[in-house]
Amino acid sequence: MKIRLNENQTKIFAAVFDDKMQMHKKCPREIAFWGGYGSGKSFISIIISYYLCSQHKDVQMLMTRFSYRQLKDTCIVQFKEIFPPEEYGYYHSKSDNEFHFDNGSRIIFRSFDDPRKILSSSFDAVIMCQAEELKEEHFLGALGRLRGTALPKKLIFTEGNPRFGWCKKRYHDQDLPDNCMYIRASTYSNKKNLPSDYIKNMEENYPPSYIKQFLEGNWDSVQNAVYDCLMDHHIIPKQRIHKHWYKCIGLDHGTRVDTSIVFLAKDETGNIYIYDEWHKSKPLVYEIVEACNKYGPMPIIADYSMKVSDRDYGSWWKDLQSEGLRLIEAKKEKSGNILLINKLLWQNKLMFFDHLNYVIDQHKNYRYVDTLHANHDEFKVVKKDDHSVDAVQYAVRHIKDIKVKSPADAFKPDINKKTLRDYVEGRA
Structure with a gap:
């Protein structure tokens, strides 16, 4: 498979992996990739998950969203479309909701609609998809479960769209945490990887506040009224x-x-x-x-x-x-x-x-x-x-x-x- 990364995805990939496809010694402890729809956030999180597990033995990788229904319909489906298991050396254990690699690594899919399934385990890395849907206590709980030793450095990766809440405070309203790589991306930054009419369709059909928030990835455009277009x-x-x-x-x-x-x-x-x-x-x-x-x-x-x-x-x-x-x-x-x-x-x-x-x-x-x-x-x-x-x-x-x-x-x-x-x- 030929993978074409945009500029932001390339920066993240280079921060995580060295030229031998091993985890970089200077990899940040926390990577936050936030911005507009279609900016490539989910794609790079899947790329990182696959190569960390395929290139390192016995990695326990957690990939999570708020509900299992969301995990099943988005994360798992997208992962298998990019890396079909029969071609890329892993097995999908549907009963466990896990991907098992031949080298002993696992990608464990869990949701926060039952936090006990997550907060009772230990992991080497955590991918939090659409993290704006999660509570701050979920994030902090996952951070506390980074106790594995299979990777040179522990990693938590968050991605999502600009919204009110803890994520806005953590990544926008105050100084970034120590050892955190933060990237804000617009939909336009991933134009070469999107359908030709994707951006045009959004520009023609979205209200101005949504264009700022979900195309430009602008935190400051977030409105308090949900239906601000109701007239x-x-x-x-x-x-x-x-x-x-x-x-x-x-x-x-x-x-x-x-x-x-x-x-x-x-x-x-x-x-x-x-x-x-x-x-x-x-x-x-x-x-x-x-x-x-x-x-x-x-x-x-x-x-x-x-x-x-x-x-x-x-x-x-x-x-x-x-x-x-x-x-x-x-x-x-x-x-x-x-x-x-x-x-x-x-x-x-x-x-x-x-x-x-x-x-x-x-x-x-x-x-x-x-x-x-x-x-x-x-x-x-x-x-x-x-x-x-x-x-x-x-x-x-x-x-x-x-x-x-x-x-x-x-x-x-x-x-x-x-x-x-x-x-x-x-x-x-």
Whole structure:
């Protein structure tokens, strides 16, 4: 495989490896690579992981993200695409979530949704992917687990996108820690390795604050309001929801707080309308079913945590399915969902009917945690009065790729369909 590194990746690679592909004696203890989307952060972390393990015996390498679902869908998939195991001398032990090398080295994939799996082990090196999603205590805990002896120097590598939280303080707001190599990169710095229309598409579709933050990798552009593109013109009078539009429901279930249901429709031009809602605190199963069936059966995009049996109740997911509701697991990638909503608002493709005060107010008041009161915690939003916000995110993530036919195509007669005359005259 031919690997083409950009300038920033080359600097990092040269800091970690000497000309014999061994770990450099002057390798920094901490490397932080932060910046815009597509700037090559994940790629270089995978390169470092592979060569440290393949060139040194008995290395215990930890690669981590916040949740295992994220690890499985991104880190593990990307690693195997770059270094297919059948070609590069390692074995993927799926039962252990580990890569095993012939020389005794291991890459161990663990997530922080169960920190005990990480903080009870010792490692030679740690790769923290999308570290802005993690808590500072996760970072410090991983730092304390660097107790291995297989490498000449211990290494912790963090990468991510500019966000509020401990990472901004550590790498931007104050002097860098001792023996730390920090690189901030823009998307433009990796242009030669990106699809030709990648940057242009982002420039045309992202709001200005997102271009600064996620293309330029600018820490100072971070906003406290989550939906800073939500304007008055996105709130419109009620209008007809046409029969041929695609319709679905977003459902955020609360056991002890509000359950929120939102109704969405998408037209043939790609416009998405939030046209109705329902909410209630501690509703019963039949009440949720009745609310969801208000406009007839339709797909319901719901939080998959409902599958877990409640201590006092059971599985809400199974009970709602048994009542005939068509439930689809929501994609709960918070940062990606927020980005998608802001992108649609910037493009004027997402509209709220003006009678939905509950939904509109929650979206207007949706905020990131203020760093002054966050105890330098991880990037996160304020989890209060956001039930309809989550429901909208679930539904929009589902509906975004749905193609809606025009009325002419949707209602075009089927010339091959048999008519009554065909049956009477014996042609059917």
